[in-house]
Amino acid sequence: MTSSIPPSQNGFYPDGGLNVASYDLRAELDRKLFDDPLPFYRDWAIRAGGPVLELGCGTGRIAGEIARHGIDVEGLDLSGAMLAQARRHYPDLTWHQADMCDFDLGCRFALVIIPFRGLQEVTTAAGQRAALSRAFAHLKPGGRLVFDLIDPDLRYCLPEGDAEIVQLPLFPMPAGVGEPDSRLRITAMERSNTPLTQQFCEHWRFEELSPEGKILRREDNWHHMRWVHRAEMALMLEICGFVSISEYSGFNQEAPCYAANQVWVATRPA
Template structure:
């Protein structure tokens, strides 16, 4: 948890969560529609992951890795699903040529506030044509999991191939959800504290809890995120979905779609990938 969250506040959070769960749902829970989102509101998104409970440094831990990848493989750089610019912004601040694409106006709105050195473009990663090629195209932490269907993934790969220079690199980074500790931690039916952050509208402290569910046959992770201001009794719930590609599956999909995997890493320390590694990072080039 962020250092800004005191033990006293944490105890208050736990107390409020327990109190909330004891109340009838109809009195305290408001389900957001498919067109509404707190999680993907750019103003909330950065705050959620700046104060992400399991790993308080999640928002910064991979920046040195991506900086090194650019130093090795060159620029210009294209980031897919750039969001609010967490990766693109620090790369551009080093004077690198960076383009970021995302489908969300809200995310891009926050990204544009951070930097005018990045070329921010609204586009669908499954269907884009930027009219130029890149030395490095990156899919940073878990972004590829938003592509729920194999057809979407393959459409994305086709766009990547059109935009990658002949000697360019394509890098995918995703958490390895198929380790025993992760499975045991992630798929508990009990609500887990997810984030605590100051509400961007100044209404107090927002507490986020999560309940995860895995559809094994479809490899779809469903997360119900519960958003609640400590000072209020009502709670908003939002469901998000991710398609958890297995590392071996992703490796095969890359090969079948015309990429050659040069290196498979298990984390930002660049150790080789193993079945127990925390991440699966594939560094690829175009096939012949």
């Protein structure tokens, strides 16, 4: 019998869920199919020299790469399940479980980063501005904030949403999860939009399949995010006190381009 977790009992990163267990597998696929953000953030960390704070650090993949180059780095995330992965993979690093909109670590950093569109996980404009303010407060004078977002393609932000279903390639089940020889099927289901608040919700389905293709376990997760227009983000950064604000459309500092990535670099005044 297929087991299923009701959405009312399930956040997007539930403890013990297939989503969290497979996060690094999906991130590696993204790196192969799209722009790879890891070298970009690593190089900024090397340039800053540390210490570095990563907000929305998830399983710690970027912080771990930064640490591998001898740079002091700490990570902060709201999800205890994701941080459990980070602590298991990188036990020597410092991890904080906190809300990026409301935290105080009592220290300052040369660089604060928010990779993988982490700021869009904050689903209100007030919350996003609060997160930027917290980042500003944790920067040393002259320190930089570096982060990326999705630049919204307005064709896909209409009230009717997007009913398209996309199935990712089958993944091997992560070590220690599921039955022997089972596989993981991940499907991006429908997307709903609320243009008034610039919020969208993506329905994701995670299924453990037996070698014969039988569904052994199913999880449905809903990913709530908020899109941000370039002019809006530039204004938020200015209001929060940042200067020398630069924007790009990719991790090689490409010129701003509609419906591409938003990559931002902003400085706390010296």
